[in-house]
Amino acid sequence: MSWIRIWIHLVFSTKNREPYFTSKEKREKIIEHIKSNAKKKDIWLEEINGHKEHIHCLISLGKEQSISKVSQLIKGESSKWINEEKLTKTKFFWQDDYWAVSVSESHLEQVKEYIRNQEEHHRTKSFTEEVDDFMKKYGWKFIQ
Secondary structure, eight states: OOOOOEEEEEEEEBGGGOOOOOSHHHHHHHHHHHHHHHHHTTOEEEEEEEETTEEEEEEEEOTTOOHHHHHHHHHHHHHHHHHHTTOSSSOOOBOSOOEEEEEOGGGHHHHHHHHHTHHHHTTTOOHHHHHHHHHHHHTOOOOO
């Protein structure tokens, strides 16, 4: 039996960063659906939360899973479900891209706490500012 423990902090946003999830109730309904769907697809989703236009997930990859496949399974199915449930006034899409970084065991609790506190965190910082901070922290640059 293989033993794998690869933690990934995955973040994805709505198409054009549209603030579709302005109501806490709508956001919670979508998050609960993503949790349920992840479980059905054998995706180990340790923590999930989000804000008006994005979702954060802490995932442990299985031995035959890739970040792109897990992202596709979560985003594709939830987008379909959001549209079927008519949770938005216009057709819903996630942004094609996502942000993902590995997380060491020693930082798991810190990342879980960060994900849990999204609403509080975004009282003082926009999603754009959050992305800019991550870009600086990890030394990433936009490629045109």
